[in-house]
Amino acid sequence: MPSIMPFNRDQVLTEINDLLSKHGFDTSNIYDRSCFDLVARRELLLLLMKVLVNVDGFSIAHAEEIKRVAQIFLASPILIGLKSKNEVLEEDVVYERHGIPVISPTTLRNIVVEEIYPEIFADRGGYYVQIDGQIIKNVREEQNLSLKDLADQAHVSRETIYKYETGRVRAQPETAFLLESILDMKITLSVNLFQAPRHEKTHESREGEPRELVDLGFGVINTNRTPFDALAQPETKKSERLKKAEPLITDLEKNRNNKALTRMALNLKDLSDVIGTESVFILEKKKDVDCIDGVPVVHNWEIGEMKNPAEFLKMLAERRECN
Structure with missing residues (x-):
C-alpha cells in the first residue's frame, strides 16, 4: 500500500480517513473548525486527530481544548503534521506541541499498517530515546560488567550509565543503539501514541451552561x-x-x-x-x-x-x- 503523500491538508485528511477506515477504524466526518479534525475508534481505542501542514500553527487554546475532551472520553489526542517552520517532519520520530504528540502521516501509516511504533522523539537539543534501565542493569550484571566497564565501551561516563539504569535521563539514539550492540539486547522503548492518557479527575464547571x-x-x-x-x-x-x-x-x-x-x-x-x-x-x-x-x-x-x-x-x- 502506498504511503500517504504530503500534498496539502485536505488531501492528507482524506488519505488518513481512508487509511484508518481500511484498517478497522470507524471514523467521523471531518470538522475543519474544531480543535480536532477527525475522530476514529477501533474497539477500545479512540483517537482525536488534528491535521496541519505547519504544526507551528497549532495554538495553545486548541491544545488545551483537545486535551480536555480527550481526558473526558479517555481518547488519545494526536497532531498530524507535514513540517515545522521550513523542515519536513521526519518519519518514525515523535515531536510535541503544547503537550500533544506530533507525527508525520507516514509515521501514522507505519503504526496502523505495520504496527511499527516510533522510538525516537524530538526535543530541545536534538533527538532522544527512552530506554529500559532495568534491562540494562540486569544484562550488565549477567555479563559481569561493572558500571565503568559498560561506560568505557559506550564512550560515556559511569554516572551516565547509572542514570540510564535508574531512569533519570534519556539517551541519544546513537548511544542507545551502541548499548544494544554491546549488550546484545534491545533496550529502547517504543512510544505508544495510542495509549489512553491517565485519567485524572476533571474539574467540572459549576458555572457552565445549561x-x-x-x-x-x-x-x-x-x-x-x-x-x-x-x-x-x-x-x-x-x-x-x-x-x-x-x-x-x-x-x-x-x-x-x-x-x-x-x-x-x-x-x-x-x-x-x-x-x-x-x-x-x-x-x-x-x-x-x-x-x-x-x-x-x-x-x-x-x-x-x-x-x-x-x-x-x-x-x-x-x-x-x-x-
Whole structure:
C-alpha cells in the first residue's frame, strides 16, 4: 500500500480517513473548525486527530481544548503534521506541541499498517530515546560488567550509565543503539501514541451552561472549539463511584433557527456514533419536538421538573429512537 503523500491538508485528511477506515477504524466526518479534525475508534481505542501542514500553527487554546475532551472520553489526542517552520517532519520520530504528540502521516501509516511504533522523539537539543534501565542493569550484571566497564565501551561516563539504569535521563539514539550492540539486547522503548492518557479527575464547571443541568447534578464543561457546545456528565456520589457515568455531547438552542439545529444534529449523531456516547439538544423555547434528526431533545422546563440525573437519562433513553 502506498504511503500517504504530503500534498496539502485536505488531501492528507482524506488519505488518513481512508487509511484508518481500511484498517478497522470507524471514523467521523471531518470538522475543519474544531480543535480536532477527525475522530476514529477501533474497539477500545479512540483517537482525536488534528491535521496541519505547519504544526507551528497549532495554538495553545486548541491544545488545551483537545486535551480536555480527550481526558473526558479517555481518547488519545494526536497532531498530524507535514513540517515545522521550513523542515519536513521526519518519519518514525515523535515531536510535541503544547503537550500533544506530533507525527508525520507516514509515521501514522507505519503504526496502523505495520504496527511499527516510533522510538525516537524530538526535543530541545536534538533527538532522544527512552530506554529500559532495568534491562540494562540486569544484562550488565549477567555479563559481569561493572558500571565503568559498560561506560568505557559506550564512550560515556559511569554516572551516565547509572542514570540510564535508574531512569533519570534519556539517551541519544546513537548511544542507545551502541548499548544494544554491546549488550546484545534491545533496550529502547517504543512510544505508544495510542495509549489512553491517565485519567485524572476533571474539574467540572459549576458555572457552565445549561444551568438547569448543573442544578440537576451534572458536571458541565463548555467548549469553544468543538462541533458541540458542552460536555455534561452526571456527578456520582461516593457510594456510586463504581457505576459508570458516561459523558453526554450537548448542543444548546442559543437562538439558532431550525435549519442550524438540523445541521448541528448531523454532527452530534456522527460524533456520538463514533465516540460511543449519548448526544442531546437542550432547547429553551417551548417547541413541540422530542428529537431533531435522531438526536433526543430535552427542554429546559422539563429539566426543571426533574429531581436527579437518572430522570434526565431516562427521558433521553425514551426519546433516543425517535424519527
